[in-house]
Amino acid sequence: MTRTETGSLITTEVSTTETARTDMPDETVLRANGLDVYYGEDQALEDVTIEIPERKVTAIIGPSGCGKSTFLRSINRMNDQIDVCRVDGELTFQEKNIYDDDVDPVALRRKIGQVFQKPNPFPKSIRENVAYGLKVQGITENVDERVEEALRSAALWEEVSDQLDSSGLDLSGGQQQRLCIARAIAPDPEVLLMDEPTSALDPVAASKIEDLIADLAREYTVIIVTHNMQQAARISDKTAVFLTGGELVEYDETAKIFADPEHDRVEDYITGKFG
């Protein structure tokens, strides 16, 4: 498979939307319209319709099992790896349907990076961990510069610049998570998906990642799944509340959701009456 450095989603075409980031900072970057996701006979997401703005932090909240991770995995086609998983309806990234036959999932994941709950650096050096994100995407030029830039953007450079050849596993949990963020942003994606990125960290390390997320949103669209209501309220611009059955019940400015939600079920959830 050949692919251009500019990273079109489609194997054979060069994207024409590379400049959108600077020209239209508040545009919708991702759009779901009537999105259904099934695992075998079981429906995990039902008729989800949402528009996610570019370069903002969107929080996805809701009780366990309501489909938050399923939604995140749909966006970069990680669900492709689950045999029983089926996706219906429309899900577009920069107006291109993510599930079209001509979309290359590897190219898609260059544009839509992911950070997981538990920091998962490889048993390799700090430099190699970040460079891996580039290698997977076939980026071979200016690797050292890109590694430094990614580590700086992940607020880790000052702490590791003199130990780039040490193992990533020797870092603290919070540093490891920032290393994973550096790995995810090294190929310069448009969107960063974060699935409970601070839940395995102590409060100080978690707070550093929260500050970092605010900085990252100047350059990237951040979509974060969190169980931590205070965290969603602190760091996100918009909040989507999923409830049991995989239904998106309410989606609005975060301040509105937490101060004056439209739905009683959402109010009950965010005030801790269930979930």
Ligand SMILES: Nc1ncnc2c1ncn2[C@@H]1O[C@H](COP(=O)(O)OP(=O)(O)OP(=O)(O)O)[C@@H](O)[C@H]1O
């Ligand atoms: N690989 C899978 N195979 C079958 N069913 C799955 C799979 N992954 C998730 N599910 C089911 O889909 C539904 C939604 O799961 P999902 O993990 O998306 O929810 P969640 O809101 O992220 O939950 P949590 O907050 O507990 O992480 C659940 O009923 C879950 O059991």
